[in-house]
Amino acid sequence: MRALRAAQHVAVLTGAGVSAESGIPTFREAQTGLWARFSPEELATPEAFRRNPRLVWEWYAWRRQLVAAAAPNPGHLALARLERLVPRLTLITQNVDGLHARAGSTDLIELHGNLARVRCLAEGTVYTSWAEGDTLPPPCPACGAPLRPDVVWFGEQLPQAALERAWAAASSCDLFLSIGTSGLVQPAATLPELAYRSGASLAVINLDVASAAEPRLYQLHASSGKLLPALLRAAFPGAA
Numbered sequence: 001m002r003a004l005r006a007a008q009h010v011a012v013l014t015g016a017g018v019s020a021e022s023g024i025p026t027f028r029e030a031q032t033g034l035w036a037r038f039s040p041e042e043l044a045t046p047e048a049f050r051r052n053p054r055l056v057w058e059w060y061a062w063r064r065q066l067v068a069a070a071a072p073n074p075g076h077l078a079l080a081r082l083e084r085l086v087p088r089l090t091l092i093t094q095n096v097d098g099l100h101a102r103a104g105s106t107d108l109i110e111l112h113g114n115l116a117r118v119r120c121l122a123e124g125t126v127y128t129s130w131a132e133g134d135t136l137p138p139p140c141p142a143c144g145a146p147l148r149p150d151v152v153w154f155g156e157q158l159p160q161a162a163l164e165r166a167w168a169a170a171s172s173c174d175l176f177l178s179i180g181t182s183g184l185v186q187p188a189a190t191l192p193e194l195a196y197r198s199g200a201s202l203a204v205i206n207l208d209v210a211s212a213a214e215p216r217l218y219q220l221h222a223s224s225g226k227l228l229p230a231l232l233r234a235a236f237p238g239a240a
């Protein structure tokens with residue numbers, strides 16, 4: 001709590017665990033229904049899209065529906081409130097569900113894109129709305145090439161500007177919170193260690209956090225949707 005109250009610049013990295021309490025399955029949980037026989041790593045790749053564009057398009061359409069039916073949970077809302085309670089908070093997310101923006105976070109870096117957007121496979125033009133007929137993936141309205149989700153697939157480069165902003169925040173913050181991520185996916189997973197090596201205090205909030213006691217390293221074994229509001233109440237008792 002003291003580190004949170006004293007922090008001048010908090011940087012946060014979130015993963016799928018933060019959206020779990022909004023009903024969005026995490027990446028490592030077994031997929032359900034039609035998708036049970038696939039692992040996300042098999043579907044979230046350019047090769048999968050080349051091999052079976054309709055299947056990959058329909059997987060994202062299914063996830064878009066899940067997200068549309070979901071709402072930001074108390075963890076998302078607490079992070080949006082925290083941004084207004086500390087001098088500066090940079091929220092870096094691996095999630096593509098847009099729930100941090102819907103919760104009100106503004107200094108937000110979406111490292112892996114956002115499934116509410118699609119882009120033309122040929123020209124790269126990004127669309128936030130598109131017509132969907134029998135042909136899936138739908139054709140680009142401008143050139144007719146297939147549209148694809150505007151997310152970063154495995155084997156694809158992260159958006160350079162977003163990555164540089166994330167590295168800058170991690171290396172200059174005085175407190176880094178890593179929340180609801182298994183820390184398996186690179187290069188996002190390097191951010192907490194970069195912050196820690198740069199002298200920041202590091203708090204890892206996860207349901208199955210490994211125990212490791214080091215100075216400046218806090219391991220908080222809890223669900224984000226319950227812990228984050230409690231952290232804010234304890235650190236900023238006067239804040240409404």
Ligand code: BV8
Pocket residue numbers: 014015016017018020021026027028029041044094095096112151152153154155156157158179180181182183184185186187205206207208222223224225
């Ligand atoms: C790239 C968008 C380079 C799509 C995603 C080293 C360096 C560079 C690359 C690599 C490298 N090693 C390996 C690679 C390749 C690869 C990679 O990291 N593979 C992994 C699997 C080993 N990386 C890449 O390909 C990246 N590209 O580096 O390009 C390059 C170089 C040259 C030429 C070309 C390219 C691109 C990675 C981005 C992939 N896209 N998403 C989509 O979503 O469909 S990543 C995907 O995984 C999601 O974004 C997800 O967020 C992310 C990470 O998963 P987590 O968020 O951590 O979710 P997970 O389910 O794993 O864990 C949830 C955690 O929450 C658990 O720990 C659980 O305990 C916890 N939890 C659950 N409930 C709660 C909770 N905690 C708290 N409260 C709760 N209630």
